[in-house]
Amino acid sequence: MEKVALVMGSKSDWETMKNAADQLTDFGIAFNKQVISAHRMPDEMFDFAKNARGKGIQVIIAGAGGAAHLPGMIAAKTTLPVIGVPVKTRTLNGVDSLLSIVQMPGGVPVATVAIGAAGAKNAAILAAEILSLQDEHLQQVLVDFREKQAQASRESSDQLV
Numbered sequence: 129m130e131k132v133a134l135v136m137g138s139k140s141d142w143e144t145m146k147n148a149a150d151q152l153t154d155f156g157i158a159f160n161k162q163v164i165s166a167h168r169m170p171d172e173m174f175d176f177a178k179n180a181r182g183k184g185i186q187v188i189i190a191g192a193g194g195a196a197h198l199p200g201m202i203a204a205k206t207t208l209p210v211i212g213v214p215v216k217t218r219t220l221n222g223v224d225s226l227l228s229i230v231q232m233p234g235g236v237p238v239a240t241v242a243i244g245a246a247g248a249k250n251a252a253i254l255a256a257e258i259l260s261l262q263d264e265h266l267q268q269v270l271v272d273f274r275e276k277q278a279q280a281s282r283e284s285s286d287q288l289v
């Protein structure tokens with residue numbers, strides 16, 4: 129069953145959001161992905177957010193750029209955890225996206241990660257950490273992931289030539 133929904137405001141966000149998708153796949157986490165825009169498809173966005181929990185979704189990762197209202201509007205219609213990914217923009221380097229996502233009013237949180245690809249990857253890791261609270265196998269997957277990462281960092285010392 130798909131426990132993570134990966135949504136984005138436009139197909140143009142996919143290059144960034146693919147980093148979240150790839151990390152979820154590496155962890156063996158089933159997810160669905162779709163373009164949903166609060167601005168361009170408000171009724172679908174509303175239905176998606178309202179029905180996500182009932183469909184078995186446990187975490188929503190939402191990426192958007194510019195006037196990035198999507199994560200916040202989804203958060204307004206669900207009590208599932210929403211992780212917001214600010215997509216880098218050409219005009220303002222994604223600072224516009226970041227500020228649009230992170231500055232939520234008290235009472236309606238969006239867990240906001242960094243701008244761009246690293247943020248998208250971290251969104252997937254954060255989703256895995258949330259799911260791992262109820263999933264011992266996933267806890268071990270995350271421990272192994274951290275150890276592999278640490279080992280790669282250790283070995284990188286040898287490449288300092």
Ligand SMILES: Nc1c(C(=O)O)ncn1[C@@H]1O[C@H](COP(=O)(O)O)[C@@H](O)[C@H]1O
Binds near residue numbers: 137139196197199
């Ligand atoms: N920020 C939003 C929303 C929204 O928040 O509802 N819908 C689309 N967009 C963003 O518009 C940017 C440009 O989109 P196009 O490339 O389709 O013109 C994308 O980064 C998208 O996330």
